[in-house]
Amino acid sequence: MQWGLSIAVVVVGAxxxxxxxxxxxxLAVTVLYVLNSAALLARALPEHRVPPRTALVWLALGIVAAAALIGAGDSGTSYLFAYFLAGHIGYRLDTGRALTLAAACSLLCAGVLYFHLGPGDPELPWVLGLATGVPVVVGILNRTQRRAVRSALSAAESAERAARAEARTAVLTERARIARDVHDVLAHSLAGINMQLELADALLDTGDLAKVREATTKAHGLVKESLKQAQWTVHALREDALPLVESLTAMTESAGHHDALTVTGTVREPTSQVTQGLLRIAQEALTNAARHAPGGRVAVELAFTAESITLRVRNRPATRAVTPGGGSGMGLIGMRERVALLGGSVVAGPVTEGPDQGGWQVEAVIPG
Structure with missing residues (x-):
């Protein structure tokens, strides 16, 4: 559009x-016409390719050439060059310089007509020359609108970048959650099954089929437990709501600890994220108790208060031989990550006093 208007003015002037x-x-009119045409067509040059000082000089010389053309020509539309250059002054320069240069354009063109500096067109009133600087206001408004559009586009781009970063963070968080769930199911279950199968393999050499059968039975039980845990994991990944107390009761009983759960306070259903976190922490603690303290009594306590929910899992020392083979070390890390995401705290360590002295305790406190 800018090119079209500029070419139209040049053609009408010709x-x-x-x-x-x-x-x-x-010859003087022709030269001034060419200079004015060049100054007007230069409006199409991109802003980043014309330094501000160069633009100021170019537009200042342009209005001088426009005023000279008004004074040199006997007739025609020479004043259009001044009008369009004044408008572009408001668009290209900052407000202070634009107003100053536009005022100079008005005074220069009005002075040429008022004092008849040159042959000029006798029918052009000097007020017309004084009005040549008025389009600077249109240019300033266009520049303001352009900056507002650029700011809006920049804000939209920033918002898009922030949204992409947030989405990436969400993806990484979800990956970490899935990794913890996979660890909880596969690492624990497969480690237990592997230990029982290795025990059965070692017992085959002794010929004690009763103990071999006992080991394979335990392995079979661990497979069933793994299937239950896999179902819990699917629920968690799908973010299905699970009843906290019922699920925790089923988990402790499937681990072989009947009537081990104690619930205090006013029971309520927390959010699905809190429920999933507490169940995973309980699963980790029960698995560690079975691995490191086989035969030891386990007590699970779930305490509800107005501000938080506390899960406490405590086991007594082992009463049977501990099968060699440690965990991956990811269990406690997973606990801390889960609780941190929920804004709570977790403490794990040995029991140093009381009837459970020598055992181990995990305590997680989660707001909600």
Whole structure:
């Protein structure tokens, strides 16, 4: 559109401005017409390719050439160059410089007509020259609108980048959650099954089939437990709501600890995230108790208060031989990560006093 308007003014000027020629006044008008056309067509140059100082010089010389053309031509639309250049001054320069240069354009063009500096068009009133600087206001408004659009686009781009970063963070968080769930199911279950199968393999050499059968039975039980845990994991990954107390009761009983759960306070259903976190922590603690303290009594306590929910899992020392083979070390890390995401705290360590002295305790406190 800018190119179209500029070319239209140049064409109209070529058809109306007189005299034009190659000698005397005609040569002066022709040269001034060419200079004005060049100054006007330069409006299409991108802003980043024209330094502000260069733009100031170019537009200042342009209004001088426009005023000179008004004074040199006997007739025509030479004043259009001044109008369009004044408008572009408001668009290209900052407000202070634009207003100053536009005022200079008005005074210069009005002075040429008022004092008849040059042959000029006698029918053009000096007020017309004074009005040549008015389009600067339109240019300033266009520049303000352009900046507002750029700011909006920049804000939209920033928001898009922030949304992409947030989405990436959410993906990484979800990956970490899935990794913890996979660890809880596979690492624990497969480690227990592997220990029982290794025990059965070692017992085959002794010929004690009763103990071999006992080991394979335990392995079979661990497979069933693994299937239950896999179901819990699927629920968690799908973010299905699980009843906390019922699920925790089923978990402790499936681990072989009947009537081990004690619930205090006013029972309520927390959010699915809190429920999943507490169940995973309980699962980790029960698995560690079975691995490191086989035969030891386990007590699970779930305490509800107005501000938080506390899960406490305590086991007594082992009463049977502990099968060699440690965990991966990811269990406690997973606990801390889960609780941190829920804004709570977790403490794990040995029991140093009381009837459970020598055992181990895990306590997680989660707001909600």
């Amino acid at each position: 058809l109306t401005i007189r005299p034009m020629g190659f000698a005397g006044q005609g």
